[in-house]
Amino acid sequence: MLDGGVARDGREPRRSLTLVGGPVRTEGDAVSAAWLADAVRVAPHIDRFTHGFHTYPARLHPDTAERLLRDLAPGRAVLDPFVGSGTVLVEGLVAGLEVFGADLSPLAVRIARLKTWRTDAATRSHLVERARAVAERSFARVRGRVPVRAPLTPEDAAWYAPHVLMELGGLLAEIRSEPPGPTTDAIELAFSSILLKVSRQRADTRRDPVERRIRKGLSTELFGAKVIELAERLERLAAAVPRGTPVSTVLQADARDIAGARALASRRGRIARVVTSPPYGGTYDYAHAQALRSAWLGLDDRAYRRGEIGARRHAADEEEPAAHGQALARVLAGCASLLRDGGEVVLVLGDARFGPRRIVGALDWVRRIAPEAGLRWVASASQQRPSVGTEPSDFDRLDPPREEHVILLVRDIVSRS
Numbered sequence: 001m002l003d004g005g006v007a008r009d010g011r012e013p014r015r016s017l018t019l020v021g022g023p024v025r026t027e028g029d030a031v032s033a034a035w036l037a038d039a040v041r042v043a044p045h046i047d048r049f050t051h052g053f054h055t056y057p058a059r060l061h062p063d064t065a066e067r068l069l070r071d072l073a074p075g076r077a078v079l080d081p082f083v084g085s086g087t088v089l090v091e092g093l094v095a096g097l098e099v100f101g102a103d104l105s106p107l108a109v110r111i112a113r114l115k116t117w118r119t120d121a122a123t124r125s126h127l128v129e130r131a132r133a134v135a136e137r138s139f140a141r142v143r144g145r146v147p148v149r150a151p152l153t154p155e156d157a158a159w160y161a162p163h164v165l166m167e168l169g170g171l172l173a174e175i176r177s178e179p180p181g182p183t184t185d186a187i188e189l190a191f192s193s194i195l196l197k198v199s200r201q202r203a204d205t206r207r208d209p210v211e212r213r214i215r216k217g218l219s220t221e222l223f224g225a226k227v228i229e230l231a232e233r234l235e236r237l238a239a240a241v242p243r244g245t246p247v248s249t250v251l252q253a254d255a256r257d258i259a260g261a262r263a264l265a266s267r268r269g270r271i272a273r274v275v276t277s278p279p280y281g282g283t284y285d286y287a288h289a290q291a292l293r294s295a296w297l298g299l300d301d302r303a304y305r306r307g308e309i310g311a312r313r314h315a316a317d318e319e320e321p322a323a324h325g326q327a328l329a330r331v332l333a334g335c336a337s338l339l340r341d342g343g344e345v346v347l348v349l350g351d352a353r354f355g356p357r358r359i360v361g362a363l364d365w366v367r368r369i370a371p372e373a374g375l376r377w378v379a380s381a382s383q384q385r386p387s388v389g390t391e392p393s394d395f396d397r398l399d400p401p402r403e404e405h406v407i408l409l410v411r412d413i414v415s416r417s
Helices: 029-040 064-071 085-096 106-115 121-144 162-176 180-195 218-240 255-260 262-267 293-295 302-307 320-338 362-369 394-398
Strands: 026-030 077-080 100-102 199-201 207-209 249-252 271-276 340-348 352-354 358-360 377-383 403-410
Touching: 026 029, 029 064, 029 377, 029 403, 064 085, 064 271, 077 085, 085 100, 085 106, 085 180, 085 218, 085 271, 085 362, 100 106, 100 255, 100 262, 106 180, 106 293, 121 162, 121 180, 162 180, 162 218, 162 302, 180 218, 180 293, 207 377, 249 262, 255 271, 255 320, 320 340, 320 352, 340 362, 358 362, 362 377
Parallel strands: 077 100, 077 271, 100 249, 271 340
Antiparallel strands: 026 377, 199 207, 340 403, 352 358, 377 403
C-alpha cells in the first residue's frame, strides 16, 4: 500500500506527517517518503521494554522500528535478517505481529532471544531468586578469596584488574553450576551485560584502555542489580504484548542465505515486511566488539568472524566495495523470495566508508541492486550522519556529506495466470 488509501490486508493508511527536527531529504512517492522521514525523526535515549538491558553497537532506534511497523495489521509476519539485539522484534511483538529474526553473531542471537522472552510472574520471580542465590555464593567466594581460572587468554585477561578477573571467574562458575535452561541463559546474559563496565576497555567499539577503580564485590552487586532490572523489563514487555501474539523466532543464520533458513520454510511467500538495518560498510567490526563477551560466554564466533558483512577491518581492501554490494544483493534477493505479493523491504542503511575518505552512497547502491532482487524502488528519506571513529573535520570537507537512509522497496504482485 503506497498511495495512502486503505490497504488490501486491513493495515492503516499511511498519511503525510508533520516533520520536526533537522533537514531530511526525500525522494520518490510523496506519502511513503513522508512516512520514512517520520521514522528518522527520533529523540535521543528512548528506552522501553527490554531494549536497554544489554548494550549493542549501533542499535536501531526503538521509535524508528515502531513507526516502520505500526501500520501492519496484527498477526502479519515481519522479518529482520540482521536482528542484532532484537529492536525490530521487540517492537513487532508489542504491535501484535509474528516476528522472525536472524543473525550470524551467536551473541546477537542470544541477546535477541532474551529481549523477546515472554515470561509470567512465576518465571520472573524464579529468575530473581536463582540470581540472588548465585550472587550470595559469589560474595562468599570474594570473602574467602577462592581462586578460580577465568576462561580467557592472557591478552583478554589483561583488560581486568586481577581481583576483578577472579571475582568474575567465580561469578561465572556459580552461574554455570545452575541447571541449564532459559533462566540460566538469562542470568548468564546479565553477567555478560556488566563485563565491559568493570573492564579496562573503554566501550564496545573502542578497545583503547581506560582505568576504572572497581572495588571487590562491585561486579557481583552490578550483576544482581541487572537481573532485577531484567525482570522488571520483562514484566513491562509481557504487559505490552497483545494476547494471542505468536512467540518470536530468532535464528543463527547468514542473512545472505536467509531464504534457506529451515524455520522460514513455512513462511515463504507470507512475510509482509522486512525491516532491517544491514551493517554500514566500513563502520564497525562487530565481531571484534563482541570478542571479549564471546570469550567469557564460550561462544563459537568463528563463522561470524569469517562471514561478517561490511566489517571495518576489511574496508581498505580494493575488492571490499564490490564484495559488500554483492552481499547486500544476495540478502535482498533472499528477502524478496520470502515476501508475499506486494510485500515490502525497509532498509535503514548508511553510506559506506572504504578507507579514510572514500564514500560509497547507499542510495545508488540499492537502486542498482534492487531490480536484480525482484524489488522495486518506491521512496527514501535521508539525513546527514556523523561518521563513527573519524575526525569530524575529515567529513566536513566531503561533498556530498555522508548520509543515513531509510529506503522502501516493494515486491510487485506476480501474475499467477
